[in-house]
Amino acid sequence: MDTNSVMSAPHGQHLIAGAWVGADGTFTSDPATGPAFAYATGTVALVERACIAAEAAFETYAYINRADRAAFLEAIAEQIEVRAKAITAVGTSETGLPAARLEGERSRTTGQLRMFADHLRKGEYLDHRTDPALPDRKPAPRPELRMIQRPIGPVAVFGASNFPLAFSTAGGDTAAALAAGCPVVVKGHSAHPGTGEIIAEAVLAAIHQTGMPKGVFSLIQGGRRDVGHALVTHPLIQAVGFTGSLAGGRALFDLCAARPEPIPFFGELGSVNPMFVLPQAVAARGAGIGAAWAASLTMGAGQFCTNPGIAFVPADADGDAFVTAARDALADTGPQVMLSRGIATAYHEGVAHLSSRARSVLTNPGEGREARPNLWQIDARAYQCDTTLAEEVFGPAGLIVRVEDPDQMLDLARALRGQLTATLHMDDGDSELARRLLQVLERKAGRVLVNGFPTGVEVADAMVHGGPYPASTNFGATSVGTMSIRRFLRPVCFQNIPSNLLSADLA
Incomplete structure (x- = not known):
């Protein structure tokens, strides 16, 4: 694509080790607006080429000094910004997202890359530890021991449907892996192939600009399930990053575990992000919390992994005010275009399922790729008897669970599966209940908030x-922030190694 063009036809090819490559088969994009284009379909043979190139690049890239890797990440950010207008034009066409949202996501993407560049220069992530030799120690001498974090090898990254920039081609997983010293093979998402293509062009320009090995990055577009299967089972791939559905992620997770040499699968799979509205808070400002919750539910058509889909609210008159305010605010929200036809279909199916099992507060049927907000409520006892009500509905859908007393609220918290986030709305008079809930929720979620809403994830140290399963497949990891680099590193201890053999980071 022309970097200065507002919109131009893509070349529709894969990027394999510095070369744009076609394929015999093609698929056609399904944009929200504008023309559709043909793109080469991924194949198992392309996976093989990309993985071999990544392994060859690793032998060089893993030993490039931190300053040069940081410069590479910054060059990617700069090249993305050069293509800003084209990225916005293509992204809005493919996803239906407003230009302001794409521009903000682009800034987040470049900000992540620059954050990791700074992180590399500081060097703290290396966790360098040294135990000096003790040759005179009795009863046995101690050798010199040096420990440092080292990159694990080529990483596979699956582009996310809901974040065409920040969690896709050069998004958080890719940035963290490249920062760690690991080449990346990206399986592009078919919902936004044009956006993926132009970001890959930016990465390739940065490779040329900084002299990095060409196999350090490859993008494979589209393809059937056999392409994803081949990627996660390829013996040269050492870890996988994934953001997507529970069913798709679990299938890939199982493939990684079933390999002759199992590898880590860092999957973000789904979360309802429960919100607990405590008695004093709902009495003081229930209507305000309800209206604000509605705004969070409908942000970006509810297509955020941190969308707070379930609210636990007291079953009293103050809770009624919360319900009314949420309903009224949602009723004033117009239809929104969803990111893909598949996401819209899944949303309509989820709405139908909840409508058959909970009492409707606001019914807003949608059609095609359009989503409208829907709201239900149910009493806590009925909710506890139906585990399907705790499953994620990806879109602007909210379920209010009416709670009889604090003990029941605690029971509901204990029954939760793993979540990305959990939120407490509280006043000073709720402190004792909040303290008890916090002890439960810190075991259930990767992030716990008070008097806020989880939509909006800061990119920060x-x-x-992440969170316990099924929010993610590795509860000890995060996919956002500088700590996410740890997923693609492993500690290595060097014993009695001569200084002239050690890397600069160990010397």
Whole structure:
């Protein structure tokens, strides 16, 4: 694509080790607006080529000094910004997202890359530890021991449907892996192939600009399930990053575990992000919390992994005010275009399922790729008898669970599956209940909030975007923030190694 063009036809090819490559088969994009285009379909043979190139690049890239890797990440950010207008034009066409949202996501993407560049220069992530030799120690001498974090090898990244920039081609997983010293093979998402293509062009320009090995990055577009299967089972791939559905992620997770040499699968799979509205808070400002919750539910058509889909609310008159305010605010929200036809279909199916099992507060049927907000409520006892009500509905859908007393609220918290986030709305008079809930929720979620809403994930050192299964497949990891680099590193101890053999980071 022309970097200065507002919109131009894509070349529709894969990027394999510095070369644009076609394929015999093609698939056609399904944009929200504008023309559709043909793109080469991924194949198992392309996976093989990309993985071999990534392994060859690893032998060089893993030993490039931190300053040069940081410069590479910054060059990717700069090249993305050069293509800003084209990225916005293609992204809005494919996804239906407004230009302002794409522009903000682009800034987040470049910000992540620059954050990792700074993180590399500081070097703290290396966790360098040294135990000096003790040759005179009795009863046995101690050798010199040096420990440092080292890159694990080529990483596979699956582009996310809901974040065409920040969690896709050069998004958080790719940025973290490249920062760690690991080449990346990206399986592009078929919902936004044009956006993926132009970001790959930016990465390739950065490779040329900084002299990095060409196999350090490849993009494979589209393809059937056999392409994803081949990627996660390829013996040269050492870890997988994934953001997507529970069913798709679990299938890939199982493939990684079933390999002759199992590898880590860092999957973000789904979360309802429960919100607990405590008695004093709902009495003081229930209507305000309800209206604000509605705004969070409908942000971006509810297509955020941190969308707070379930609210636990007291079953009293103050809770009624919360319900009324949420309903009224949602009723004023117009239809929104969803990111893909598949996501819209799944949303309509989820709405139908909840409508058959809970009492409707606001019914808003949608059609095609259009989503409208829907709201239901149910009493806590009925909710506890139906585990399907705790499953994620990806879109602007909210379920209010009416709770009889604090003990029941605690029971509901204990029964939760793993979540990305959990939220407490509280006033000073709720402190004792909040303290008890916090002890439960810190075991259930990767991030716990008070008097806020989880939509909006800061890219920062202290951020945790992960949680116990099924929120993610590795509860000790995060996919956002500087700590996410740890997923693609492993500690290595060097014993009595001569200084002239050690890397600069160990010397």
